[in-house]
Amino acid sequence: MLGQAAVKPGILAQLEAAVLAGLPVNADIASLPRAVWGNKKYIFESWASKKLARGRKSWVYLHGECVFEINANDVKIEEWWCCRRCDAKGRPERLWKAHSTTAVANHLDKYVSASYYLCPLPN
Numbered sequence: 001m002l003g004q005a006a007v008k009p010g011i012l013a014q015l016e017a018a019v020l021a022g023l024p025v026n027a028d029i030a031s032l033p034r035a036v037w038g039n040k041k042y043i044f045e046s047w048a049s050k051k052l053a054r055g056r057k058s059w060v061y062l063h064g065e066c067v068f069e070i071n072a073n074d075v076k077i078e079e080w081w082c083c084r085r086c087d088a089k090g091r092p093e094r095l096w097k098a099h100s101t102t103a104v105a106n107h108l109d110k111y112v113s114a115s116y117y118l119c120p121l122p123n
């Protein structure tokens, strides 16, 4: 392991592991697996809203995934964009409102090639 500290699986890492393990078919939110981070719980947006996920065109979605935060009663309470790179570093707790692509773009600006800007952001 070359002395690398083990990183706690982030929100996306937990959800992707759940996908690999197999999801229940036509499950409601209560029976879906969820990622737990701090005292909050998340599911992939695409599990609960297929229409929404398909409509996403901005390049920022190449660099992260949208998740729903769910409450103790398994009800969706907020939609977030989770940065794939921060998640892999074990720091997924900084989430962005899923529709604020400008704020997300500013975050990604630190490490995404300028060539991505050839694709215009949606209004």
Ligand SMILES: [Zn+2]
Residues within 6 Å of the ligand: 083, 084, 085, 086, 087, 107
């Ligand atoms: Zn990030």
